[in-house]
Amino acid sequence: MTFNPEIEGKQIGVIAYLTVIGLIAAFIMNMEKKAAFAQFHIRQMLGLFVTGLVLGFVSWVPFIGWFIAMVGFFVTIYMWIVGLMAAVNGEMKPLPFLGENYEEWFKNL
Numbered sequence: 001m002t003f004n005p006e007i008e009g010k011q012i013g014v015i016a017y018l019t020v021i022g023l024i025a026a027f028i029m030n031m032e033k034k035a036a037f038a039q040f041h042i043r044q045m046l047g048l049f050v051t052g053l054v055l056g057f058v059s060w061v062p063f064i065g066w067f068i069a070m071v072g073f074f075v076t077i078y079m080w081i082v083g084l085m086a087a088v089n090g091e092m093k094p095l096p097f098l099g100e101n102y103e104e105w106f107k108n109l
Contacts, residue, residue, distance in 0.1 A: 009035030013087040016045040017080065023049060027109075040092045043109055044083050047102025048095070051076055 012035060016026035023045050030038040055076065059069035079095045086093045094100045 006035075006037075008033065009037040010087070010090055012038035013041035014084070016041045017084040017087055020049060037090070037092060039109065040103070041083065041087045043106040044095050044099055044102055045080075046106055046109070047098060048076060048080055048083065051079075051098065 009030075012026045012030050012033075015022045015029070016038070017023075023042065026038060026042050026045075030042060051072070055069045055072040058065050058072070061068070075097065079097065079099075082093075083095050083099075094103060
């Protein structure tokens, strides 16, 4: 079987969206090859994960925190679906709302 970096990068990009374990696995799988497609989607999913953590902390804010976290959760799910579909379709499209920020914040990965 021959090695095709384009296909492997796409597979790693899709794996990145499969929970935190998938993100860690994709990061490890891409350490040697440094496929641009995989790196892009790893950064996007890492940003989603950090956003989820922040929303978890926001939910503890009295009175309004739970509402902000709930709305943010649904927005995060939407962004996750968009990112997963982009990876499956082989597109390097930033996530809505924060995708370009994720690229800037995690550019060293």
